[in-house]
Amino acid sequence: MEFPQTRLRRLRTTAPMRSLVRETHLHPSALVYPLFLCPGEGVRREVNSMPGVYNLSIDEAVKEAEQAASLGLGGLLLFGLPETKDEQGSSAYDANGIMQQGLRALKQTAAAKKLVLIADVCLCEYTSHGHCGVVQREGDEFHVDNDATLDLLAKTGASLAEAGADVVAPSDMMDGRVAAIRDELDEDGFEQVPVLSYASKFASAFYGPFREAADSAPQFGDRRTYQMDGANLREAMREIEQDLGEGADMILMKPALPYLDVIHAARGRFDVPMGAYQVSGEYSMMQAAFERGWLERDRAILESLISIRRAGADFIVTYFAKEAAKLL
Numbered sequence: 001m002e003f004p005q006t007r008l009r010r011l012r013t014t015a016p017m018r019s020l021v022r023e024t025h026l027h028p029s030a031l032v033y034p035l036f037l038c039p040g041e042g043v044r045r046e047v048n049s050m051p052g053v054y055n056l057s058i059d060e061a062v063k064e065a066e067q068a069a070s071l072g073l074g075g076l077l078l079f080g081l082p083e084t085k086d087e088q089g090s091s092a093y094d095a096n097g098i099m100q101q102g103l104r105a106l107k108q109t110a111a112a113k114k115l116v117l118i119a120d121v122c123l124c125e126y127t128s129h130g131h132c133g134v135v136q137r138e139g140d141e142f143h144v145d146n147d148a149t150l151d152l153l154a155k156t157g158a159s160l161a162e163a164g165a166d167v168v169a170p171s172d173m174m175d176g177r178v179a180a181i182r183d184e185l186d187e188d189g190f191e192q193v194p195v196l197s198y199a200s201k202f203a204s205a206f207y208g209p210f211r212e213a214a215d216s217a218p219q220f221g222d223r224r225t226y227q228m229d230g231a232n233l234r235e236a237m238r239e240i241e242q243d244l245g246e247g248a249d250m251i252l253m254k255p256a257l258p259y260l261d262v263i264h265a266a267r268g269r270f271d272v273p274m275g276a277y278q279v280s281g282e283y284s285m286m287q288a289a290f291e292r293g294w295l296e297r298d299r300a301i302l303e304s305l306i307s308i309r310r311a312g313a314d315f316i317v318t319y320f321a322k323e324a325a326k327l328l
């Protein structure tokens with residue numbers, strides 16, 4: 001049937017009609033809110049390049065968790081800013097590290113029963129050099145030692161599970177980390193703790209503001225020898241396949257908006273639950289436009305999130321989680 005028998009505008013005439021035929025939906029329970037835990041008490045330090053995002057001491061993070069739960073969010077993704085950093089990132093797997101303390105405190109709240117507490121597993125916030133793994137130096141050259149890093153990541157994963165993480169989420173992009181973490185979790189009695197692997201993580205300019213938020217910028221070099229080249233879709237599929245083969249229960253892809261095709265391709269190919277991370281640069285870019293009055297805030301937030309869902313993500317990690325939940 002063609003025009004004039006067919007008129008696609010018939011189904012757009014009213015709000016209820018549009019709602020009836022809407023193909024993609026957003027729900028607060030599919031939104032995950034990132035939190036940055038820092039030492040101290042009563043600390044709520046706004047990140048310069050991310051208006052509305054804070055470094056939070058644990059007591060403040062507990063308040064955020066309560067709000068997140070009352071808004072019906074799906075979970076929290078936790079990052080830590082440790083008291084001290086060293087070459088091996090030892091605060092990442094310290095039983096009294098900032099994340100471990102935070103998880104124990106959060107776990108005691110009523111909010112924790114309504115939220116999935118996802119702990120980021122990486123070393124970059126904890127290493128003095130800011131790389132995601134163990135750095136080997138030879139003169140001016142350096143490389144990030146894949147296999148030497150696996151042990152430390154596995155220890156970190158188990159330590160976070162022990163402290164109360166519901167899910168551990170390795171974001172380092174070392175080869176073999178999912179298997180190493182899975183083994184360690186199983187050995188330590190955490191066989192029920194799922195691994196959410198950042199399987200498809202591209203080396204991206206859009207992580208810039210996060211590095212300020214998490215104080216994790218590399219002190220030298222960049223992360224292109226372990227994060228993926230933004231030009232490669234097929235390689236992303238291989239990364240996902242490899243992580244699933246090693247026992248990942250769910251995967252996370254980032255960034256989101258500049259890589260919607262990757263999310264879409266992954267959705268068509270794999271049947272596991274998938275999340276996408278609307279990263280700091282995506283957030284800051286929109287905030288900057290809102291500040292200037294160049295974009296309509298509420299509509300732009302929801303449109304960016306619905307596009308990520310439409311591409312195929314089941315859940316979305318976003319700094320807009322609380323705000324979006326209020327709009328829904």
Ligand SMILES: [Zn+2]
Pocket residue numbers: 122123124125131132171172
């Ligand atoms: Zn890292």
